[in-house]
Amino acid sequence: MRFLADRMLGTLTRRLRLMGYDTLSANTLFPGSRREDTVLLEIAVTQGRILLTRDAELARRAGEQGVRIRSERVEEQVAQLLALDLVRPALSFDRCSLCNTPLRPARRREIEGAEYAPRNRDGLSFFWCPVCHRLYWMGSHTRRMREEMEKSGG
Secondary structure (H helix, E strand, O other): OEEEEOOOOHHHHHHHHHOOOEEEEHHHHOOOOOOHHHHHHHHHHHHOOEEEEOOHHHHHHHHHHEEEOOOOOHHHHHHHHHHOOOOOOOOOOOEOOOOOOEOEEOOHHHHHHOOOOOOOOOOOOEEEOOOOOOEEEOOHHHHHHHHHHHHOOO
16 A cells, blocks of 8 residues: 655654655655645555545545545544554554655664664564665664554554
8 A cells, every 4th residue: 555645644654664665755845835735636646645635625635546634633643543554553564654755674783773762672674765874773662652652443
């Protein structure tokens, strides 16, 4: 499943990427314009993406290619996508949450070079974005996200 999110869904975009879903964001495609909705619809159709939007009119225009996201809270947004059977409740660390690039296992020098990496690395797996040069690992933040997904039915 591949997604395209409108400008109002930045947090959901990052969450879906951490869940392993190829998710484009309107924020990174082009500056806002009068034709933005039309361009989003074209991208969704040509790339076979589900358009996620908070805009009722845009969702209507997208038809089966679109989903109107009803909540402002990311936990409820993910729960809505789970209920529609569009996503699975798992964090996979397959994609960079910032740029959508596929992640790879981190090298020792990349882990050691990241000042924000945890000092105690026992039992942790690390992943690296070759574009953003950002390090990822399953820590307390991801445990909280997992717990949220479990509460929402995942």
